[in-house]
Amino acid sequence: MRKTLKNISLVSVGVVAGVLATLQISATAQNSSGPLPLDQLRLMSDIFGQIKREYVEPVDDKKLLTEAIKGMVASLDPHSAYLDEKDFRELQEGTRGRFAGLGIEISQEEGLVKVINPIEDTPAFRAGIQPGDLITRIDDKPVRGLPLEQAVKRMRGEPGTKVTLTIYRKSEERTFPVSITRAEIRVQSVKTKMLDNNTIGWVRLTSFQERTVSDLGRRLRDMAEKNPNLKGIILDLRNNGGGVLQGAVGVAAAFLPEDATVVSTNGQVPDAKRVYKATFNNYRLSSLEDDPLKEVPPLFKKIPMIVLTNAYSASASEIVAGALQDHHRATLMGKTTFGKGSVQTVRPLTNDTGIKLTIAYYYTPTGKCIRPDIPVDQNPEGDPDDALITREIDTERHLHNKQESEEPEMNEREQRRVEELRRLEEENAKKTTEERDKERRKKPVEFGTAEDFMLQQAIAQMNGKPVQRSKSRLEMAQAAGKPDTDAEKGKSKPADKAPAKPASKPAPKPASQPPASAPIGEPLGTPTGKNR
Numbered sequence: 138m139r140k141t142l143k144n145i146s147l148v149s150v151g152v153v154a155g156v157l158a159t160l161q162i163s164a165t166a167q168n169s170s171g172p173l174p175l176d177q178l179r180l181m182s183d184i185f186g187q188i189k190r191e192y193v194e195p196v197d198d199k200k201l202l203t204e205a206i207k208g209m210v211a212s213l214d215p216h217s218a219y220l221d222e223k224d225f226r227e228l229q230e231g232t233r234g235r236f237a238g239l240g241i242e243i244s245q246e247e248g249l250v251k252v253i254n255p256i257e258d259t260p261a262f263r264a265g266i267q268p269g270d271l272i273t274r275i276d277d278k279p280v281r282g283l284p285l286e287q288a289v290k291r292m293r294g295e296p297g298t299k300v301t302l303t304i305y306r307k308s309e310e311r312t313f314p315v316s317i318t319r320a321e322i323r324v325q326s327v328k329t330k331m332l333d334n335n336t337i338g339w340v341r342l343t344s345f346q347e348r349t350v351s352d353l354g355r356r357l358r359d360m361a362e363k364n365p366n367l368k369g370i371i372l373d374l375r376n377n378g379g380g381v382l383q384g385a386v387g388v389a390a391a392f393l394p395e396d397a398t399v400v401s402t403n404g405q406v407p408d409a410k411r412v413y414k415a416t417f418n419n420y421r422l423s424s425l426e427d428d429p430l431k432e433v434p435p436l437f438k439k440i441p442m443i444v445l446t447n448a449y450s451a452s453a454s455e456i457v458a459g460a461l462q463d464h465h466r467a468t469l470m471g472k473t474t475f476g477k478g479s480v481q482t483v484r485p486l487t488n489d490t491g492i493k494l495t496i497a498y499y500y501t502p503t504g505k506c507i508r509p510d511i512p513v514d515q516n517p518e519g520d521p522d523d524a525l526i527t528r529e530i531d532t533e534r535h536l537h538n539k540q541e542s543e544e545p546e547m548n549e550r551e552q553r554r555v556e557e558l559r560r561l562e563e564e565n566a567k568k569t570t571e572e573r574d575k576e577r578r579k580k581p582v583e584f585g586t587a588e589d590f591m592l593q594q595a596i597a598q599m600n601g602k603p604v605q606r607s608k609s610r611l612e613m614a615q616a617a618g619k620p621d622t623d624a625e626k627g628k629s630k631p632a633d634k635a636p637a638k639p640a641s642k643p644a645p646k647p648a649s650q651p652p653a654s655a656p657i658g659e660p661l662g663t664p665t666g667k668n669r
Contacts, residue, residue, distance in 0.1 A: 181205070210492060215244075215532045216481050220491040224286075228483065228493070238293050239300070240322045241266060242378055246527065248281040249273055249305070250288050254376045254449050256324055257343050257584075264317045266304070267581050268376065268449050269526060273312065274303035296320045308522040309576065326380075327352040330585060332371075333596055335364050339585055341373040342388065345380030345453040347424050350387030354429040357391060361434040369441040369599045371592065372457075375471065375584060379452025382480060386413045387420030389460040391430050392437055392467070397502075399460045402480050404497030409480070411497075442467040443595045446509065448526045451475035459501035462510070470511045470595055470604075472520075472612060476529035479536055495536070512607035513594045515582060519608035521564065524557040553611055 188196060203221065210219045220228060240259020244251050250272035255262040272280060275291040292300055298319050305312045326349045328341040338360050342349065361367060372392075379385075382400075389399045393415045401412045413419045417428040444458050444467045455474050461467035480497040501507065514520045529535055565573075582589050594604045607613060 345384030351429040374454040385453035390415035402497035409497035512612040
């Protein structure tokens with residue numbers, strides 16, 4: 138029996154060696170930089186054989202090789218990923234705005250599942266899940282150390298079934314269970330309403346999907362037809378984690394002059410070196426036969442405009458905000474954004490698998506970083522918990538500054554963050570039990586309502602009234618122009634442009650997991666999370 142097992146393992150090793158030799162020949166033919174390192178290929182073959190011979194239980198060959206591939210791609214940065222059959226299918230579903238689950242974008246932090254953003258009008262959103270919540274248990278099973286895909290699998294299920302999440306909320310220092318009923322998630326990416334006696338239009342974008350530009354064009358036409366006294370528009374990108382790059386270009390094109398530069402990208406391959414302009418050819422997708430913006434009234438390129446952002450505005454949201462700010466088309470209000478300055482593309486490998494790979498950095502039209510013109514808090518009393526928020530630069534394996542060391546800026550930022558946390562702890566220590574209970578019962582602000590303080594400040598700005606600026610020392614330091622991250626310095630690029638990666642990062646470094654939201658084979662910008 139032992140001889141048989143040994144023979145089997147030798148055959149397995151021989152198969153791997155043969156496959157690697159084939160890859161070696163193929164890679165050498167495709168890669169002008171030289172052949173793959175034979176010593177490392179032999180090492181991989183040896184490790185594979187060792188596992189097959191001695192691991193405590195038999196392991197499937199396909200599983201071993203698949204996990205090796207996943208680890209290789211995931212080691213590059215927080216956004217690159219190998220997409221197996223399930224991930225590949227979910228990516229396509231998410232891009233179209235329909236998938237089954239709870240309606241949250243998630244990543245990992247300190248071995249736990251972290252909520253990046255509850256998607257509006259979904260079971261998780263209605264259950265009160267908040268950005269930054271940590272999921273410690275799923276149906277009473279601990280998730281610490283569990284691979285993110287396994288945690289996702291436990292949360293997914295048939296619509297109508299229930300799952301109980303145990304939530305740890307840092308800002309309230311408490312753990313509590315939440316029961317959520319799964320449902321088919323249909324994300325409405327564009328929402329609009331009229332404010333201030335029907336004189337200011339509010340356009341809320343929750344994500345950038347294949348149909349976002351078409352929906353926006355239709356909503357803007359309706360808004361202009363029904364509101365002849367329209368004097369300004371507020372574009373709300375808060376909690377928008379990104380999506381399809383062409384969607385971002387199209388949204389910006391709705392408010393910019395034709396042929397204005399929206400964003401440029403730069404990478405190794407020719408396809409990654411591009412300049413995207415406000416023209417239909419630059420935001421055309423396979424699902425669009427005609428320009429969805431051709432009948433949008435010209436007034437939307439002229440009337441006063443404000444863009445709202447926060448720490449969970451990422452990727453495609455940052456591209457739109459940066460373009461409108463650089464062209465002096467809009468005033469940027471709110472908080473410093475997430476800080477994702479890279480573009481991914483999805484390439485199919487087989488009929489049902491693919492690879493999502495970072496292929497380029499992106500750059501704003503002027504090459505400047507993105508920071509609010511007017512820093513504003515979400516709450517009138519301030520947002521002290523902002524010191525707990527993690528951004529792109531806090532993630533492990535984030536793409537580092539290529540121009541010069543980012544360590545001085547990181548150290549300075551960390552020092553201010555520690556000071557902010559110390560001040561927060563001192564203030565919390567002075568609070569009574571009643572005050573703490575009141576804070577715990579406080580519900581998240583619903584965007585677009587009279588209780589939405591940041592939105593009300595935008596309306597005041599539109600009307601020329603005083604605005605209450607942010608009380609955050611971190612935000613005010615950003616507004617004063619102090620460099621805080623690699624975004625401020627920028628990555629080197631032809632024409633000496635700095636990347637559009639916004640300034641950011643106050644907290645510990647979580648391991649972030651790649652998202653899924655792009656059409657196959659097309660560049661995109663995405664948040665660092667998965668839709669569930």
